[in-house]
Amino acid sequence: MKIVLIGSGNVAYHLAKAFHQNDVPLVQILGRNHEALEEIHAATGFPICTDWEKIENADIYIVAVKDNAIQECAQKIPNKKAWVLHTAGSVSYQEIPEGFQRGVLYPLQTFSKRKTLNYQEIPFFVETEKQEEAERVMQWASLLSSKVMYADENTRRQLHLSAVFACNFTNHLFTLAENICQQNNIPFEYLHPLIFETVDKIKTLSPKDAQTGPAIRNDMPVIEQQLNTLTGRPKEIYQLLTESIIEMYKS
């Protein structure tokens, strides 16, 4: 089974490392950014290439590029009998041109460079145009992860949406908290045990049951005092999230 990975960004970097970690060789990693490819090569030893003319023949092409580049990249794949899988959460497999064996391999994770991950723990969601082929792709994907599941397009989009709340927005709140600390010469590290505990709780409690803080207590003196020290976006965010919490628990 020959596999070519297309892309040189964070997702491509981590997918290449996942293949390497699981002893599944890639015949080629093809991308635009030579420097980024060199970094992937250094981490995995897999052959890299920036020249589309030299794309290798393969059975599976994994297109791990920006959403708006999926179509263009897929069009350039020469072997029309191949599997072509993109890795995007909110993009249809139809973005890949007709004729290929089309599908999706969506890893539900946040990927930053230079961060070691255990890929076996990451959920990979598979979709295939021809449902009867799904089992084959899932079996193959289980070389990468112990958590391979089927998800149709709508489920995958909803997974992506919930991930934006649980990860991207959460991380932005950490950034706003860090800003408050910096403005007051407080080391952000002081908040680490609180943050780790907040997340540790969801292992045993539903987050709905784990809620604490001034909003769920409807503690107006503290809420007003805190609002008065804020301005701009952080103030708007404080106000809106506080209202949302109060409403959720008021009944």
Add this chain to the structure above:
Amino acid sequence: MKIVLIGSGNVAYHLAKAFHQNDVPLVQILGRNHEALEEIHAATGFPICTDWEKIENADIYIVAVKDNAIQECAQKIPNKKAWVLHTAGSVSYQEIPEGFQRGVLYPLQTFSKRKTLNYQEIPFFVETEKQEEAERVMQWASLLSSKVMYADENTRRQLHLSAVFACNFTNHLFTLAENICQQNNIPFEYLHPLIFETVDKIKTLSPKDAQTGPAIRNDMPVIEQQLNTLTGRPKEIYQLLTESIIEMYKS
């Protein structure tokens, strides 16, 4: 050194366990809720009492009650030479009546019942009315935690504010993500590795540098598609947090 703890809520529960874990006995835990006190007694073995008439004489009284009950509770303390410390993040020590040795012992943590914690890792912030007494209180508090620091009132309020962003609001985003999952028959557990990784990153990266997702990429097709599937508060929250991320990184 005789210590009485006043309160029967989550903070009192965990403070009592912290004393117990560190072999520092409490002479009494005084509170209104008999059932909750029984639970604390079962976990620690310390004497409990609901009758203010029977309050024990002590050197230190820790008032771990709701913000708006601190004053009333402190007034009832008979030994006017005692230390009286409240545990609230956003309340002045002046809420304790004059005459006592007044101060604050603020544990920066989110406390839910039936969750085991390592209290030695929790930062405790101390403030005293008479600055020259701070060292004594901090030394005594270091029986509970290896992370005892001084924080004046403003610093403590800012710590509390940043904690609301990093913990309470973050947990609410987890709840909204869980709601999206439930509405689509997706097990919330699928998001666990993503959430654990989001938090693990802040051990090595500033959250500002760790940001990922559609907003930081200014990925309008995905942002609009996701907004279209939302209504009500979650939609407003998506919109506002997305704008805040886009603005923060646009320069």
